[in-house]
Amino acid sequence: xxxxxxxxxxxxxxxxxxxxxxxxxxxxxxxxxxxxxxxxxxxxxxxxxxxxxxxxxxxxxxxxxxxxxxxxxxxxxxxxxxxxxxxxxxxxxxxxxxxxxxxxxxxxxxxxxxxxxxxxxxxxxxxxxxxxxxxxxxxxxxxxxxxxxxxxxxxxxxxxxxxxxxxxxxxxxxxxxxxxxxxxxxxxxxxxxxxxxxxxxxxxxxxxxxxxxxxxxxxxxxxxxxxxxxxxxxxxxxxxxxxxxxxxxxxxxxxxxxxxxxxxxxxxxxxxxxxxxxxxxxxxxxxxxxxxxxxxxxxxxxxxxxxxxxxxxxxxxxxxxxxxxxxxxxxxxxxxxxxxxxxxxxxxxxxxxxxxxxxxxxxxxxxxxxxxxxxxxxxxxxxxxxxxxx
Numbered sequence: 001x002x003x004x005x006x007x008x009x010x011x012x013x014x015x016x017x018x019x020x021x022x023x024x025x026x027x028x029x030x031x032x033x034x035x036x037x038x039x040x041x042x043x044x045x046x047x048x049x050x051x052x053x054x055x056x057x058x059x060x061x062x063x064x065x066x067x068x069x070x071x072x073x074x075x076x077x078x079x080x081x082x083x084x085x086x087x088x089x090x091x092x093x094x095x096x097x098x099x100x101x102x103x104x105x106x107x108x109x110x111x112x113x114x115x116x117x118x119x120x121x122x123x124x125x126x127x128x129x130x131x132x133x134x135x136x137x138x139x140x141x142x143x144x145x146x147x148x149x150x151x152x153x154x155x156x157x158x159x160x161x162x163x164x165x166x167x168x169x170x171x172x173x174x175x176x177x178x179x180x181x182x183x184x185x186x187x188x189x190x191x192x193x194x195x196x197x198x199x200x201x202x203x204x205x206x207x208x209x210x211x212x213x214x215x216x217x218x219x220x221x222x223x224x225x226x227x228x229x230x231x232x233x234x235x236x237x238x239x240x241x242x243x244x245x246x247x248x249x250x251x252x253x254x255x256x257x258x259x260x261x262x263x264x265x266x267x268x269x270x271x272x273x274x275x276x277x278x279x280x281x282x283x284x285x286x287x288x289x290x291x292x293x294x295x296x297x298x299x300x301x302x303x304x305x306x307x308x309x310x311x312x313x314x315x316x317x318x319x320x321x322x323x324x325x326x327x328x329x330x331x332x333x334x335x336x337x338x339x340x341x342x343x344x345x346x347x348x349x350x351x352x353x354x355x356x357x358x359x360x361x362x363x364x365x366x367x368x369x370x371x372x373x374x375x376x377x378x379x380x381x382x383x384x385x386x387x388x389x390x
Contacts, residue, residue, distance in 0.1 A: 001032045001380075004077035006068070006093060008084045009040040012249050013269065015221055015297050016109045020083055022201045022297075023107075026373055037071055039064065039088035054087035055149070058157035061090040069096035079380055082106045082171070087153075091161045094170025103383040106167070107175040107198075109294035113167065114188050116154035117144050119291050121226050125333070127291060127314070131155070132188055134162060146253065172383035177295035178316035184292070194386060196379035200295035202304055202367045207276045209306050209360075213349055214283035216243040217342055220275070220298045221287075223266070224251035228288025228312070231335045233257060235286070236264040238339040242346055247278055279305045283352060284345060287311040290332040295320070303363035308355035310341050326359035 005024055009017060024034045044054050057064070072080075080097050082104060097104050112118035114132040116139040122128035123142055130138040136155040138144075145151040161167045174190055175198045176182045182195050217239075219232045223246060236244035244264040250256075270278050279285065285302035287293075292315040299320050302309050309327035311317040321327040328345060330337040345351060 001027075001079065002075065002077045003027055003032055003034045004037055004071065004075060004080045005034055006037045006080060006082045006089065008086055008089045009038050009042070010084070011041040013271075016084070016294075018203075019109065019200055019295070019297050020107070022203060023376070025204070026201055026369055026376075029369070030373055035071075035075055035077070037068060041087065043088065055153040055156075058087035058090055058153060059160050060092050061088060062092055064089045065092040065096055068093050069099075072096055072100055072102065077102060079383065080104050083109070084112075085161075085167075086112070086157060090157070091164065091166035091170070094166050098170055101387070103172045103380070103387040104170060105173045105175060105379060105383050106171040108181070108185070109177065111181075111184070111292055112158070113161075113185075113190075114158075115139075116151070116158045119226050121291050125225050125290060127332075131158070134159075136162075172386040173379050175379060178319050180315055180319060181292070181294060193382075196375070196382060198372065198375050198379060199367055200297050200300055201372045202363055202369060203297060203301050205276055205301070205304050206273055207280070209280065209304075211306065211353075212280055213352065214281050214307065216245045216282055217284045217286055217346065218278065218282035219244070219246045219248070219286055219288075220270075220278070220301075221248045221296070222251055223248045223254050225253070226289065226291045228290050228332070228338075229254065230257075231288045231290075231333065231338050232286060233260065233264060234335040235288075235339040235342055237261040238335075239263075239343055239346075242342070245278075245282070247275070276301075276305065279307060282307055284342060285309045286338070286342065287317065288330075288332070288338055289314070289317065291315070293317060300363050300367050303356075303359035306353075306356035306360050308345060308352050308359060310338070310345065320362075322358075322362070326355050326362055 027034050080102050110118040111120045120128055136159045139155040140151045143151050145154055174195050182197050185195055186192050221227055223229050240263050246266045247270045249269050285307045287296055287299055289312055295316045299309050309321050311321050312332035313329040314332045323329045328341045330341050
């Protein structure tokens with residue numbers, strides 16, 4: 001099978017793109033040919049002209065559509081998988097695909113179809129669904145992007161994509177990453193027969209898990225408010241005898257506290273074997289997200305490396321982590337609960353090992369590469385069937 005993967009890359013690497021690359025690697029492992037069709041937001045970063053281009057192209061970009069049409073005619077894929085459209089691709093890319101009668105699958109790692117920012121968070125960092133149901137004007141009213149022009153641009157492109165039905169009619173199957181996310185999509189009018197659930201794929205681990213307990217408490221991922229970084233910093237402040245480490249790129253809106261506690265260290269972005277070693281040297285993996293995460297790859301990597309996970313009882317996290325079995329669940333945004341959970345679990349070596357072992361068992365049983373591949377093939381088949389029944 002020939003697959004064309006269409007994606008607007010972010011200016012900086014993200015967990016979303018790591019998961020996409022893992023999915024492409026999985027397809028290639030099973031003998032499928034995969035080609036990327038990409039644009040990158042790095043092309044327009046930190047430029048006034050680039051920001052204007054993003055505003056216009058995000059609504060409708062005929063140039064990307066024509067470029068894609070040429071690739072479709074040359075490559076002749078059996079299926080097209082789409083991920084991020086904005087700001088340089090836009091919903092315009094669906095027209096040439098549909099014209100050629102190729103089934104389309106859209107992987108949705110966030111909620112950008114209904115929320116202009118994709119995070120479903122208001123400017124105060126609280127879960128928010130005020131734009132859902134066709135009320136994108138709330139993004140402008142609340143200035144969710146921290147810039148009036150950006151908020152307007154994001155709201156307009158979302159409203160156009162929804163009102164034109166170019167996305168809904170152009171996609172044969174939407175991929176969500178959990179039952180929680182599927183139910184949210186159904187509630188927003190996406191037909192149930194057009195939604196498949198594909199959990200995050202277990203990452204490839206290239207080093208042996210030697211069973212070491214690890215010394216520090218780790219946060220891995222984009223360093224941003226919605227990911228719970230400030231609650232993590234507060235947990236470090238309240239547990240001064242424990243070493244905390246943060247691995248990941250700093251979000252543009254992240255502000256480093258002036259009174260950063262001395263027991264927390266920011267080590268920058270890690271990848272590959274270096275990232276795996278970072279996990280092995282950790283005792284706990286903490287994922288304190290406050291938003292509707294799709295399926296955090298950081299959790300499954302930690303499970304495969306035998307580490308207990310402390311995370312929040314929201315979105316996909318509560319379906320991955322079973323409280324008191326392979327980790328702990330705390331209320332999102334509750335620094336007291338997060339600090340207490342870490343303080344209770346960290347010194348209990350036996351409990352850490354038991355939870356880590358349980359996590360490994362679940363990751364192997366539920367998120368194996370074979371299982372994810374089989375589910376993906378079923379989704380592709382359903383996309384082809386839906387295309388025929390249009």
